[in-house]
């Protein structure tokens with residue numbers, strides 16, 4: 627079930643059975659020569675959509691622009707400032723809380739978002755504690771709970787990715803994430819020969835330094851191995867793990 631394809635009476639009905647929602651969250655940033663700019667938003671979106679279709683859990687629209695300052699030397703990348711992202715996440719959370727949602731499962735596709743998402747959780751808890759939302763003035767235990775899960779860290783998913791791509795998985799523009807997007811959007815596949823075959827590794831600083839160290843955008847990976855078939859396996863495993871974990875969180 628997807629929020630943006632539902633009507634308000636359908637959301638009213640859902641809220642009678644559950645106060646929990648999955649919010650895919652990612653980034654719009656370069657993903658190497660054959661990866662889609664939307665990769666980090668599309669991966670959690672594609673996995674969450676399958677989980678929603680298979681189980682009836684509610685999926686929010688994707689929060690699809692995040693922390694991508696270090697990718698800004700590559701065309702097409704869009705970034706938020708951390709303060710903007712925290713403010714926007716607070717607005718999303720307060721909107722959902724207003725309707726009665728109490729469990730927000732933020733399903734992330736971008737490592738660079740993690741620290742800002744956690745800072746946003748502090749802002750959300752602060753806002754809800756001090757606004758008296760839910761008529762709990764005086765309580766430091768607000769009814770709203772947020773949790774963060776990176777899709778590649780769902781139980782069993784990391785092992786599956788390493789098994790599918792024992793060499794050249796790397797850490798940015800990985801064959802696993804590119805495979806997930808190719809499964810979701812097979813017409814958007816790009817065949818590009820990688821030079822060098824496996825990209826260099828190294829630290830991340832600012833955008834200009836990033837482009838000097840990683841000229842085509844990849845870090846440690848060979849995403850030319852990406853395939854629709856591998857993507858299907860990853861999406862199926864991740865959707866199953868997401869449903870199980872989300873149901874536990876919803877009942878917490």
Ligand code: NI
Nearest residue numbers: 665666799803
């Ligand atoms: Ni990525």
